[in-house]
Amino acid sequence: MSDALLEIDNLCVDYETARGDLKALRDITFNINKGEIVGIVGESGCGKSTLISAILRLIAPNTRFRNGEIRFKGEDLLTASEEKIRSLRGSDISIVFQDPMQTHNPVISIGNQMVDIQHRSKAPKAEKRAYAAKMLAAVGIPDPDARLNQYPHEFSGGMRQRIAIAMALMSEPDLLIADEPTTALDATLEVQIIERLKNLQKDFGCSILFISHHLGVIAELCDRVVVMYAGAVVESGTVREVFHNPKHPYTKRLIECDPGHIKERARVLPTIPGEVPDLANLPSGCIFRDRCLQAMDRCTSVPPLTDITESQRAACWLNHMEAAE
Amino acid sequence: MTAILEVKGLQTNYGDVNVLAGVDFTVQPGETYAMVGESGSGKTTVIRAIAGLAPAQAGSVKFDGKEIRGIGEAAMRPLRKDIAMMFQDPTGSLSPRLTIRNLITEPYKIQGMKDRDLDAEAKRLLEMVNLPSHFADRYPYQLSGGQARRVGVARALALEPKLILADEPTAGLDVSVQGELLNLLNALRERLGLSMVIITHNLNVVRHVADRMGILYLGRLVEEGTTEDIFKSPRHPYTNCLLSANPEPDPDARLERIALTGEPPSLLNRPSGCEFRERCPMASDICTNTPIWETAKGHGIRCLTPL
Numbered sequence: 001m002s003d004a005l006l007e008i009d010n011l012c013v014d015y016e017t018a019r020g021d022l023k024a025l026r027d028i029t030f031n032i033n034k035g036e037i038v039g040i041v042g043e044s045g046c047g048k049s050t051l052i053s054a055i056l057r058l059i060a061p062n063t064r065f066r067n068g069e070i071r072f073k074g075e076d077l078l079t080a081s082e083e084k085i086r087s088l089r090g091s092d093i094s095i096v097f098q099d100p101m102q103t104h105n106p107v108i109s110i111g112n113q114m115v116d117i118q119h120r121s122k123a124p125k126a127e128k129r130a131y132a133a134k135m136l137a138a139v140g141i142p143d144p145d146a147r148l149n150q151y152p153h154e155f156s157g158g159m160r161q162r163i164a165i166a167m168a169l170m171s172e173p174d175l176l177i178a179d180e181p182t183t184a185l186d187a188t189l190e191v192q193i194i195e196r197l198k199n200l201q202k203d204f205g206c207s208i209l210f211i212s213h214h215l216g217v218i219a220e221l222c223d224r225v226v227v228m229y230a231g232a233v234v235e236s237g238t239v240r241e242v243f244h245n246p247k248h249p250y251t252k253r254l255i256e257c258d259p260g261h262i263k264e265r266a267r268v269l270p271t272i273p274g275e276v277p278d279l280a281n282l283p284s285g286c287i288f289r290d291r292c293l294q295a296m297d298r299c300t301s302v303p304p305l306t307d308i309t310e311s312q313r314a315a316c317w318l319n320h321m322e323a324a325e
Numbered sequence: 326m327t328a329i330l331e332v333k334g335l336q337t338n339y340g341d342v343n344v345l346a347g348v349d350f351t352v353q354p355g356e357t358y359a360m361v362g363e364s365g366s367g368k369t370t371v372i373r374a375i376a377g378l379a380p381a382q383a384g385s386v387k388f389d390g391k392e393i394r395g396i397g398e399a400a401m402r403p404l405r406k407d408i409a410m411m412f413q414d415p416t417g418s419l420s421p422r423l424t425i426r427n428l429i430t431e432p433y434k435i436q437g438m439k440d441r442d443l444d445a446e447a448k449r450l451l452e453m454v455n456l457p458s459h460f461a462d463r464y465p466y467q468l469s470g471g472q473a474r475r476v477g478v479a480r481a482l483a484l485e486p487k488l489i490l491a492d493e494p495t496a497g498l499d500v501s502v503q504g505e506l507l508n509l510l511n512a513l514r515e516r517l518g519l520s521m522v523i524i525t526h527n528l529n530v531v532r533h534v535a536d537r538m539g540i541l542y543l544g545r546l547v548e549e550g551t552t553e554d555i556f557k558s559p560r561h562p563y564t565n566c567l568l569s570a571n572p573e574p575d576p577d578a579r580l581e582r583i584a585l586t587g588e589p590p591s592l593l594n595r596p597s598g599c600e601f602r603e604r605c606p607m608a609s610d611i612c613t614n615t616p617i618w619e620t621a622k623g624h625g626i627r628c629l630t631p632l
Binding site for chain 2: 190191194217254
């Protein structure tokens with residue numbers, strides 16, 4: 001058996017809308033290996049959230065899986081029974097959501113919520129509570145036994161997000177999905193959460209799929225990164241490859257745009273002019289063509305995601321030209 | 326030259342909670358001042374108190390030389406055309422039932438400027454923030470976050486204010502859109518001579534837009550100076566922690582991080598002495614004394630063990 005924990009092959013997902021099919025994900029292909037932290041980076045509307053909901057099969061009624069497979073430990077999640085999926089959610093695959101303020105039930109104490117979440121275990125309640133306290137300590141909440149009696153509003157935002165991480169890890173999942181877990185937090189807390197996730201990943205050995213539009217956070221935390229644009233993967237590779245030697249013009253522009261990259265004060269910051277294309281009415285050819293400064297005739301056909309190195313892949317015709325030269 | 330905004334000893338209490346414990350800063354005409362700090366440090370309260378949207382029990386707020394603290398809504402209303410707010414939540418701050426045309430021309434109606442050609446004004450404002458003119462007939466739910474932000478800017482600029490108070494103007498925006506908005510604000514500032522106070526926790530943004538910056542901790546400034554100075558040589562250990570907690574888009578830059586440990590103390594139970602000392606990597610015995618504000622060459626600091 002390979003090292004891959006999650007394999008996504010040619011995944012195509014549409015939303016049926018009054019305006020026609022909105023092609024939210026097109027030919028998504030990437031793997032997450034055991035014990036690996038993979039980041040997905042992309043701007044609003046690139047399909048990050050659709051991808052997560054497809055993996056967990058928590059989908060809106062108008063979602064249509066048109067093609068492809070999502071295999072978790074070799075088993076296709078898209079054809080698995082509802083019962084099977086339910087047994088995976090929250091035990092083998094768990095998730096931390098974006099907004100720590102709205103993740104917890106406001107009228108139930110943290111302790112009771114953390115006991116509830118162990119509903120699959122037959123252990124006595126006292127034992128579950130002790131485990132909850134142990135997990136709170138693991139994410140750095142001081143005085144965990146007393147804190148279990150408190151309610152969400154008695155914790156700060158950073159603490160609530162750490163509690164959400166503790167809860168997601170209680171079932172010792174193989175895959176933890178973190179959907180922009182630091183977006184709602186300020187920079188100091190962001191760093192705390194990243195450090196915490198890194199250490200927990202070492203202790204628990206789980207794989208992490210980390211979604212963010214913050215390039216700095218991805219560079220800091222992840223082993224590999226997948227760059228998405230308008231529902232497609234445009235580039236993937238190790239963080240070093242992608243951040244130091246990007247092979248897709250979109251990745252290049254995205255990195256240039258990050259003000260963290262520009263050390264001297266700039267009166268005019270770089271931007272990517274233009275808008276993301278309408279996914280219900282896809283333009284022909286390369287999806288980034290309209291905004292790409294290097295677009296050429298060949299870009300009227302869709303470039304395939306091809307290998308640049310053993311670990312880096314990009315979907316751009318420029319790389320084919322370079323290879324030919 | 327009269328400062329456009331002069332804040333002295335500003336204090337805000339919500340019941341027993343002392344949110345602002347005396348904030349002092351000034352903004353010169355044409356200047357952009359950034360206020361940074363962690364969640365709960367009182368950043369938003371500062372600008373809300375200036376605009377009269379939050380209580381301010383003590384201190385002084387002078388706008389263009391005139392005292393405006395506690396002058397009441399009736400006296401404040403005519404000033405609102407000179408002091409514009411940009412709120413944090415771009416979509417939430419727009420009424421969902423009004424079209425963009427009505428939203429951006431509402432300030433004229435409120436200020437009684439009904440003789441204006443509102444259609445022409447709407448067109449002019451949309452053009453100014455780089456939105457197509459047909460957006461005038463749209464509703465807020467039809468806009469993306471970046472577009473809603475730009476509507477917020479248009480609304481804030483409608484009456485050609487002298488001062489803009491912007492609360493996290495780029496929060497939640499994608500990096501490419503964030504650049505667009507900051508460029509827009511910079512260009513408008515140059516063209517219209519605006520002064521701005523920007524609240525943000527994104528230090529990468531501060532470096533590119535602000536002339537001067539203040540660092541707020543538990544409702545008090547702990548350091549203030551030119552942006553360049555503070556980025557180059559921060560003197561307060563807290564500022565240093567903040568600057569080092571700025572994840573960079575480079576996998577090899579994961580070095581020198583000064584960890585900020587613990588949580589900010591409760592405002593109901595302020596620590597004695599230096600309020601940062603329990604989390605401070607530099608703290609020593611003398612920090613049980615209360616540090617006072619000291620300035621040298623326009624660089625102010627409240628610390629007994631500066632860097």
